[in-house]
Amino acid sequence: MCPVCGLRRQCKHTCALSGILDYFCAVLVIQNTRDFRIEVPTIVTIGTFDGVHLGHQKILHRIAEIKAQTGLKTLVLTFDPHPRKVLFPEQKDLKLLTGIEERLELLEKNGIDICVVYPFDTEFSQTDSSYYIEQILLKQLHVNYLAIGHDHRFGKNRSGNLDTLLDYSRRFGFSLEEISAKDIDQIAVSSSKIRKALEDGQLELANSFLGHPYFITALVVKGKQLGRQLGYPTANLYLENKEKIIPAKGVYLVEVEMEGTHYHGMMSIGVNPTTDNDQITKLEVNIFDFDSDIYNRHITVRFIKRLRDEENFKDLEALKAQLRIDQETCLNLIAEYK
DSSP: OTTTOOOOSBBHHHHHHHHHEOOOOSSSEESSSSEEEEEOOEEEEEEEOTTTTTHHHHHHHHHHHHHHOOOOOEEEEEEEEEHHHHHHHTTTTTTBBBOHHHHHHHHTTTTOSSEEEEEEHHHHHHHHHHHHHEEEEEEEIIIEEEEOOTTTBBBBBOOOOOHHHHHHHHHHEEEEEEOOHHHHHTTTOOOHHHHHHHHTOOOOHHHHHHHHHOOEEEEEEEEHHHHHHHHHOOEEEOOOOTTTOOOSSSSEEEEETTTTEEEEEEEEOOTTTTOOOSSOOEEEEEETTOOOOOOOOOOEEEEEEEEEOOOOOOSHHHHHHHHHHHHHHHHHHHHOOO
């Protein structure tokens, strides 16, 4: 707990009042500001960390090892919005594995002490590499040990590189470590590979790359309540983050989390061709052993296994028969996992 505000996470008053951050919660999050300074030496790593996948976890594990050896605080410098949205605004189709709050949650689960979410805009993209090192890494982040991924580039026109950092590390006395390409390539994972696997319906491959189930957080809204008539009531979900990747159309075994309580269920993603003609993709989840009003509440859905493609059935009876098979398949899988 923060000794000033009592919050577990974001202590925004420190940025607004003093700009001096010299104490730490379970994880200290600094975002929506460039006016701050860390007052204790840190182990820093830098990146977008979309999905916080196994490749990212390799780097996070390494800085945890350094922390165990040195006692320094670990710090992740990440960016919002995603740099590609600023650098390539014409690319309107960029989809992400995690929104910023989801990214922060995953970084916290990986034991990071401080997360700095630096505002990324056109002005920042033109920052000179020397200013970036001297003013941000050294002055603001108080870097004592810097761990970077292979071929890390930074600054205007990506002019800064490992040689630039080596020169500054000698001049200013901070340690520098590059996580080798071999270490990362052994995992053979990237955010783009995971995005493609999800879009192609290869959920288990995506989850194996992530090191955790892919998940979405969405608002429960009213639907046509056809599922209730069929005997399989569903929570209709509205995904507020339009940049978030929706997995391929089909039926999935999922885990649903709501206010800290976990349930299993089966989820349908698709246009419901048997009953609808609007070609709008719907997200619907039938939560097992659950019968409560949860309209206007947020739930988190974790995708465990993809069962089948979306199908167009000849009538509602055929659809109900398939739903019975889907539910039985899910229950058998849950029993196996237990």
